[in-house]
Amino acid sequence: MNKLSLKLPNVFVRGAAVLIACATCVSVHARGTETILRVGPGAGCDFPTLQQAINAASPDPNISTTIRLSTDFNNQVVSILSRNITIDGRYLNCDANTPQENLRKTIDGTGDDTVITIDNQLAGTRNVTLRNVIIRDGGGPLGFSVGGGLDIRGSVRVDILGSYVSDNQATVGGGIYITGSGATLVVDGGTIIGEQGNVVGNRAFSDNAFIAQGGGIACFAGAELIINDGRIRVNSSSNDGGGIYLNNCDLTIEPRPEFVGEGDGFVTLFENTANRNGGGLFATNGSSVFWRSLPVGAFGGRATGNIAQERGGAVYLDDSSNFVGSWLRFEENAADDRGGTFAVQGTSNLILRGGTGFSCSGADCPGIFGTRGITEGETATLVGGAISAESGSTVDLRQQRLYDNYARIGSAIFLSGATTTGDLRSVLIARNVLYRLSNNASTVDLSSSAKIQMRYVTMAGNFRVSNVFPLVERAVASIRGNGNASTTEIRNSSLYNDAVQVFNSLVGATATGSCVIAHEDVSFLPAAVVDPLYVDPTGNNPDYSLQPNSPAIDRCASTGTNEADVLGVSRPQDMAVEDQFGPFDVGAFEFPSDDLIFEDGFEILL
Numbered sequence: 001m002n003k004l005s006l007k008l009p010n011v012f013v014r015g016a017a018v019l020i021a022c023a024t025c026v027s028v029h030a031r032g033t034e035t036i037l038r039v040g041p042g043a044g045c046d047f048p049t050l051q052q053a054i055n056a057a058s059p060d061p062n063i064s065t066t067i068r069l070s071t072d073f074n075n076q077v078v079s080i081l082s083r084n085i086t087i088d089g090r091y092l093n094c095d096a097n098t099p100q101e102n103l104r105k106t107i108d109g110t111g112d113d114t115v116i117t118i119d120n121q122l123a124g125t126r127n128v129t130l131r132n133v134i135i136r137d138g139g140g141p142l143g144f145s146v147g148g149g150l151d152i153r154g155s156v157r158v159d160i161l162g163s164y165v166s167d168n169q170a171t172v173g174g175g176i177y178i179t180g181s182g183a184t185l186v187v188d189g190g191t192i193i194g195e196q197g198n199v200v201g202n203r204a205f206s207d208n209a210f211i212a213q214g215g216g217i218a219c220f221a222g223a224e225l226i227i228n229d230g231r232i233r234v235n236s237s238s239n240d241g242g243g244i245y246l247n248n249c250d251l252t253i254e255p256r257p258e259f260v261g262e263g264d265g266f267v268t269l270f271e272n273t274a275n276r277n278g279g280g281l282f283a284t285n286g287s288s289v290f291w292r293s294l295p296v297g298a299f300g301g302r303a304t305g306n307i308a309q310e311r312g313g314a315v316y317l318d319d320s321s322n323f324v325g326s327w328l329r330f331e332e333n334a335a336d337d338r339g340g341t342f343a344v345q346g347t348s349n350l351i352l353r354g355g356t357g358f359s360c361s362g363a364d365c366p367g368i369f370g371t372r373g374i375t376e377g378e379t380a381t382l383v384g385g386a387i388s389a390e391s392g393s394t395v396d397l398r399q400q401r402l403y404d405n406y407a408r409i410g411s412a413i414f415l416s417g418a419t420t421t422g423d424l425r426s427v428l429i430a431r432n433v434l435y436r437l438s439n440n441a442s443t444v445d446l447s448s449s450a451k452i453q454m455r456y457v458t459m460a461g462n463f464r465v466s467n468v469f470p471l472v473e474r475a476v477a478s479i480r481g482n483g484n485a486s487t488t489e490i491r492n493s494s495l496y497n498d499a500v501q502v503f504n505s506l507v508g509a510t511a512t513g514s515c516v517i518a519h520e521d522v523s524f525l526p527a528a529v530v531d532p533l534y535v536d537p538t539g540n541n542p543d544y545s546l547q548p549n550s551p552a553i554d555r556c557a558s559t560g561t562n563e564a565d566v567l568g569v570s571r572p573q574d575m576a577v578e579d580q581f582g583p584f585d586v587g588a589f590e591f592p593s594d595d596l597i598f599e600d601g602f603e604i605l606l
Contacts, residue, residue, distance in 0.1 A: 033063045040070030044094035050078055050087070050107065057083045061124040069105040069133070070094050077113045082122045082154075089132040089163075101132070104163065109138035114147045115168065120154035125182065129159045131189075136199060139169035144210045146170050146218070147177030148202060155182030161189035166199040171210045173218030173245070174235060175202035181222030187230035193217060194243075194272070195234035201272075204237040204245075212238045213282070214245030215272060225251045232280070233270040240316070241282030242306065243272035246289070251281075253291040255300060267291070267301040269314065277343065278316030279333065280306035285319050292326040300327045308335040311388070312343035313371065317350065324351045327358060330368045336381050338414070339388035340371030340405060347392040347419075354399025354426075359568035367401030367428075373408070373435070378467050380435035382407045384414030384445075392419040399566050401428045408435050410445035411462065411475070415452060418485050422452035426566045428588045429457065430544060434464035434475055442480035442504060449483030449509075455559040456571075457493040458587035460537055460544050475499040477523070481509025490516050490524070492556040494532045494587035502527055515556035517586050532586060545589040553591045557582030565590040 037053045038045045047053040050073055057065035064084040068091045089105030109115035115138035120126040139148035148168030152158050158178075165175045175193050178185050187193065193216045194201035204212035215235035219225050225246070232243040244251065253267050269280035280303050283289055293300030303314040313333035317323055323342075333341045344350045354366050373382030385407030389395045395415065402412040411432035415422050434441040443462040446452060463472040478499040481488050488503060490513035495502050502524035503511040511524055518527035533550040535543040545567075546552055554574065562571045565588060572583035573593040585591055 035063065035065045037065060037067050038070065038094040039067055040094050042070075042094050045070065049073070050076065054078065054080055054083065054085060057085055059083055059122065061122070061126065064127070068094070070096070072106040072108065074108040075110050076107050076115065077110055078107065078115065079117045080119075080128055082120045082126060084127050086129040086131065087133055101162070104132045104134050106134040106136065108136055109149075109168070111137050112140050114138050114151040114170075115149050117147075117151045118153070118156055118158055120156040124155065126156045127159070128156060129161065130163050131161045132163060134164045134166065136164070136167045139174070143207065144171050146172045148174050150176040152176065152178040152183050152185060152223075153180055157184040157186065159186045159188065160191045162191060163189075164192045164196045164199070166192065166194060166196050166201065169203040169205060171205060172213045174204040174215045174237070176217045177214075178217070178223045178225065179220040183223040184226065185217075185219075185223070186226045186228065188228040191230045193230065193232050193235065201234035201236060203235070204239070204241070206238045212240070213247075214241045215274070216243045218245040219249035219251070220247045221249075223249050225249060227251070227253045227267050228255060229267070231268050231270060232272060233268065234272065236273045238275045240274055240276050241278045242274035242308070243269050243280045244282070245278070246281070246283040246287035246321070248285040249287050251283075251287070251289045253289070253301065255293050269303040269306055271305040273307045275309050277308050277311045279308035279312065279335065280314040282312070282316045283318070283321040283323065286321060288322040288324075290324050291328055292324075300325070302329045302331060303333065303341075304331045306333045307374065309374065310337040311335055312339045314341045315343070317342070317344045317348035317393070318346045319348070320346060321348045322351075323349070326353050327366045328352065329364070329366055330371075332370045332372070334372045334374050336374040337383070338390075339384045340373060340382055340386060340407060341368045342387045342389075343384070344387065344389040344393040344395060345391050349394045349396070350387065350389065351396040352398070352400050354564065354566075354568060358399070358564070365401060366399065367403060368405060369401070369403050371405040371407075373406060376406065377435060380406070380408040383409045385411040385432055386413060388414045389420055389422070390416040392417055394420070395422040397422075397424045397427050399426045399564060399568070401430070401566065402432060403428070403430050405432045406435060410442065412443045414445045414447070415450035416447040418449040418483070420450040422450070424452070424454045424457050425561060425563060426456045426588050427454075427458075428544060428566050429459045429462065430542065431461045431463070433462070433472070436464055436466065441475055442477040443475050443499065444479045446479070446481045446486050446488065446509065447483070449485035451487045452479070453489045454493055455491045455561065456565065456588055457490070458544050458589065459493070459495045459498045460534065461542060462498055477501040477504035479511070480504040480506065481511065482506040484508040486510070487512070489513055490526075491559045492516075492584055492586055494518075494552060495527070496532050497537070515581060515586060517552055544587070546585065546587070546591045548591070550591065552586035554583055555580045555586050556584040558584055
């Protein structure tokens with residue numbers, strides 16, 4: 001062995017040799033050479049500090065370096081430049097070769113700079129993995145700063161696994177800042193971006209000159225963000241995007257199959273706050289969000305308890321951005337201007353679906369539940385309890401429930417603008433409440449010539465409240481249209497005992513449809529006044545599915561789509577009875593052909 005070979009184990013190795021007896025282990029894989037460096041105090045360690053070990057790693061794209069941390073580091077500012085690096089905090093000491101999954105090592109910043117800066121400006125992509133580490137106390141004083149915990153740039157993929165990014169602050173990206181079309185961030189392995197234990201969440205702060213964006217994560221300029229198993233929780237922004245801020249970025253949220261169901265692996269946006277818009281998530285400048293579960297037809301995640309002082313308690317979309325979600329649940333979010341859960345603006349698109357062949361009950365059913373305005377009662381200001389969309393945006397809902405949402409106007413949905421449209425299919429809209437005395441109050445409100453299609457929709461038990469009412473009263477109208485170009489199309493739907501009027505027309509708005517059951521046909525002439533015989537529409541645990549002798553069964557022809565009902569029952573379920581006009585049932589619930597009454601999920605939920 002020559003002298004050069006004797007020196008290589010302490011840094012890295014090139015070539016095909018495998019070195020066995022060394023403090024620093026080197027192995028060769030098909031993807032290139034991997035080197036292990038041990039960092040910490042003691043004779044068995046290769047380096048005493050993390051930055052020394054990073055500096056010793058090779059910038060060669062074919063060489064990867066794993067750094068095993070055996071100690072916490074305080075007052076650190078670390079840079080990873082153009083290297084393939086894994087930092088692993090699962091090792092008890094430098095002599096340990098077996099990782100312990102419950103161990104995490106802390107990398108504590110100085111409080112006035114980014115904790116870890118990651119950048120690659122060389123040819124090719126570099127890979128950085130942060131495993132079982134805690135990144136905290138990064139940031140800066142008032143003034144412009146980015147990425148309190150992590151600042152990610154260049155052609156690099158960063159995987160954060162089983163780690164915590166907490167108690168960091170910056171003007172943009174309190175926890176994490178990522179920018180550039182070559183940059184990718186993957187959050188996985190139960191990682192928490194935000195509050196964990198007694199450590200507070202991340203913060204984006206404004207001063208007089210700079211606007212805060214992205215308390216937890218801020219993503220810019222074509223970078224990509226992927227979340228497989230992670231929590232974005234209790235982060236805050238003094239401006240926009242309490243949890244996540246996207247500007248020309250794509251976010252993919254996709255729990256893997258092993259994370260679905262009762263496990264801990266689905267993704268949550270939890271109790272993030274924004275002083276302006278997008279409590280949970282803010283997306284602008286053509287950003288796209290795809291939130292789904294694998295396999296398709298399984299529970300994909302929740303957004304719970306997020307708050308925006310102005311618009312979009314959970315999600316704010318603007319400037320041609322998109323949100324596509326499959327089997328998601330939004331609960332107890334709040335805002336005080338527009339869109340208690342979703343505010344959709346600037347030709348953006350909101351698509352929420354249940355999934356193909358799915359079934360649900362109780363707390364895993366998809367939809368929007370329990371949205372509130374921050375200000376309630378007679379002084380309530382919120383418009384669009386569950387959803388507000390305007391300025392040419394679209395809302396497309398399939399197999400959703402809009403339940404127990406509150407607002408001053410449009411307790412379930414508010415649409416505004418001549419090119420703003422809604423398309424609802426297999427949707428239950430029930431027990432939403434208007435804080436309003438006005439006779440123009442409605443559950444679904446179309447303003448300034450907005451348009452909506454409703455197919456296989458059940459609207460039931462929607463109310464209004466006021467200090468002058470001894471109890472709750474029915475909403476004045478299920479749907480209000482305002483404007484000469486405002487059109488409403490209702491087919492194969494049930495609006496029974498839902499409001500005083502089915503449709504309230506202002507300034508020439510029109511409504512058409514067919515195969516509709518309602519309690520009155522004066523405001524909407526196509527309606528048939530007949531009781532659909534819901535299972536239990538008035539109890540504390542309402543069930544709006546159909547009794548076996550319901551006149552809504554096999555009443556309708558197809559509306560051009562045979563997608564599943566709100567519980568996942570396929571259409572049509574042609575009964576052994578004489579069809580009235582076709583094999584399809586009225587409303588969101590298709591009666592199953594095996595004569596089993598599918599219980600409504602709210603019986604478990606409430």
